[in-house]
Every structure is written in C-alpha cells, then in structure tokens.
Amino acid sequence: MRLKHVKGSEEAIASSALVVQDPKEKRGKWFSVFGNDNSVRIEIGMGKGRFITEHAVRNPDINYIGIEKYSSVLLRAIQKVEAMEKPVPNLIFICMDATEICEVFGEKEIDRIYLNFSDPWPKDRHAKRRLESRQFLEKYARILKNDGVIEFKTDNRILFDFAVEEVEPAGWKIDAITYDLHGDPAVNEGNIMTEYEEKFSSMGNPIFKYIISKNL
Numbered sequence: 083m084r085l086k087h088v089k090g091s092e093e094a095i096a097s098s099a100l101v102v103q104d105p106k107e108k109r110g111k112w113f114s115v116f117g118n119d120n121s122v123r124i125e126i127g128m129g130k131g132r133f134i135t136e137h138a139v140r141n142p143d144i145n146y147i148g149i150e151k152y153s154s155v156l157l158r159a160i161q162k163v164e165a166m167e168k169p170v171p172n173l174i175f176i177c178m179d180a181t182e183i184c185e186v187f188g189e190k191e192i193d194r195i196y197l198n199f200s201d202p203w204p205k206d207r208h209a210k211r212r213l214e215s216r217q218f219l220e221k222y223a224r225i226l227k228n229d230g231v232i233e234f235k236t237d238n239r240i241l242f243d244f245a246v247e248e249v250e251p252a253g254w255k256i257d258a259i260t261y262d263l264h265g266d267p268a269v270n271e272g273n274i275m276t277e278y279e280e281k282f283s284s285m286g287n288p289i290f291k292y293i294i295s296k297n298l
Contacts, residue, residue, distance in 0.1 A: 091153040098160050101175045102147075110188030116145045116172065121193035124149060126180050126213055127200050131159025133276045134196070135166075138173035140274075144193075148175045149183075180213060187225040195222055197234040199278040202241040214245035216252035223253065223296055231257065235291045237282040242290040255297045263289040 095101050102108060102115065113119045121144055125134040128148035138146040150156040156177050163170055178186065200213040210217045214234055222232060232254075236242050242261075249256055260266040263273065264283055269291060275283070283289055 091157040094157055095153050095160065095177050098175075100160050100163055100173075101156070101177060105176045105178060105186045106182075109186055110191060112145070112147070112187070112191060115174065118145070120145050120172070122147060122191065123194040123196065124187075124192055125196040125198065126183070127151075127197065128159065128175075129155055129199070130277055131156075131162055131175075133198055133274050135159070135163060135170065135173060136274045138170050142172055144172065146173045148173070149178060149180065150175065151177065151179045153177055180218065183218075184221050184224055189224055190227045190230075192225045193227055193230050195226060195230070195232045197232065198276045199236050199238075200234075200241070202236075202238050204240070209244070212241065212244065214241070214248060216248045219248060219252035219254060226296065228296060228298055231293050231295045233291065233293050235263065235276070235279065235289055237278070237287045237289055239290065242292075246292065249292075249294055250297075253297050254294045256292055256294050258293040259291070261288060261290050263291045269293075 096103065108115055112122050123137070123144060124147045126149045128134050128150050131148055134146050134148040148159060150159065156175060159175060163173065176186065197213050203209065203211045209215055212218070234245060246256070246259070258269050260269045263270050279289055
C-alpha cells in the first residue's frame with residue numbers, strides 16, 4: 083500500500099517535543115528521558131497512535147514509546163496528542179525503522195512490546211522483514227526483560243499462522259492465543275482497539291492475537 087506523503091511532515095516531526103530526535107543516544111537510559119524508573123513499553127508500527135496513546139492515558143505509571151517509520155503517519159499521532167485536553171507525560175514517539183531496535187534500546191530495557199496489524203510482507207522472499215519473524219524475535223529477546231511479553235494482533239490469517247509457526251523455533255513460548263479476540267472474554271479483557279482493528283472488526287473480520295514470552 084502506497085502512503086500519501088504529507089508535505090512538511092519531516093519538519094514538523096523534527097520540531098516536536100513529543101518526538102525523540104536522537105534515540106540511539108538514549109540507549110540504556112530511557113529512564114532519564116521520562117524522569118522516572120517506571121517500566122517502559124513500546125509499540126512498533128504504531129500507525130496513527132490511537133492504541134498506545136490510550137494505554138498511556140489509562141496507565142500513567144507506565145512509560146510508553148510509539149515507534150513509526152513513516153513521517154506522514156507519525157504526524158497524525160503527534161497532532162492527536164497535541165490536541166488533547168491534558169498532556170500525556172508518559173508517552174513519546176520515535177521515527178525509525180524497526181531493524182534498528184537494538185541500537186535504540188539496551189539489553190532487557192523493555193517490559194512489553196506491542197505489534198498491531200503489522201505489514202504482512204506477503205511475498206515469501208520478504209518473510210524476514212515481517213515484524214513477527216524469527217529474525218525480529220531474536221532482536222526483541224535482547225531488549226525485553228526476562229519476564230516481558232510480546233502482544234500481537236492482526237486480522238491477517240496468513241500472517242498470524244506464520245507468526246505462530248515462528249514462535250517455538252525462535253525460542254519463545256505462547257502464553258495465550260485466540261482466533262477470535264472479540265469473542266474471547268479472557269484474552270479480550272482490557273483490550274484497546276487500534277484504528278485498523280475497529281475498521282476490520284466492524285466488517286465482521288475476526289481478530290487474531292497471541293501473547294508470547296521468552297522460553298528461559
């Protein structure tokens with residue numbers, strides 16, 4: 083899917099106080115960015131930011147970092163937060179590619195990773211680019227605390243099946259799984275919908291989700 087570029091988005095991001103401009107320099111010391119030692123959770127590929135912003139508002143004692151590589155999309159998230167009645171001090175954004183994740187976060191620095199409606203990269207030769215691939219799971223294992231988890235949601239059954247198959251070979255284990263999130267009260271408890279999730283579920287599409295942790 084080709085994204086429409088928003089003129090001036092790079093400049094707006096570069097001047098926004100909500101965006102960390104030098105994330106690699108913060109590696110291993112994100113507590114100093116937030117000014118506390120609360121746990122840090124990240125969403126990779128956050129889109130317009132509805133999911134992570136709502137999490138931050140509901141959980142003021144947890145720090146959240148939204149990661150998005152497309153400036154035009156990140157700009158929408160920034161504008162939403164700036165338009166809110168109250169500031170959200172426990173939320174910041176980074177404009178970056180997920181392949182650089184280990185250069186931005188230190189070993190066992192992150193408490194939870196959210197992956198929502200990731201790009202499916204449908205061609206087999208691009209499988210390693212999928213955020214749920216074993217190549218990315220290896221990266222996540224380095225930055226995630228031993229008791230940390232990854233939560234992944236999608237409406238794409240082919241991508242979900244691929245993701246499930248990658249778990250065990252990558253040295254992870256499944257803690258919870260559902261092929262109908264909104265029909266599963268246990269897994270759906272406290273669920274916050276993304277923009278895509280609301281759209282696809284309203285069309286009758288089932289939402290798939292897993293929660294996985296490192297197999298120590």
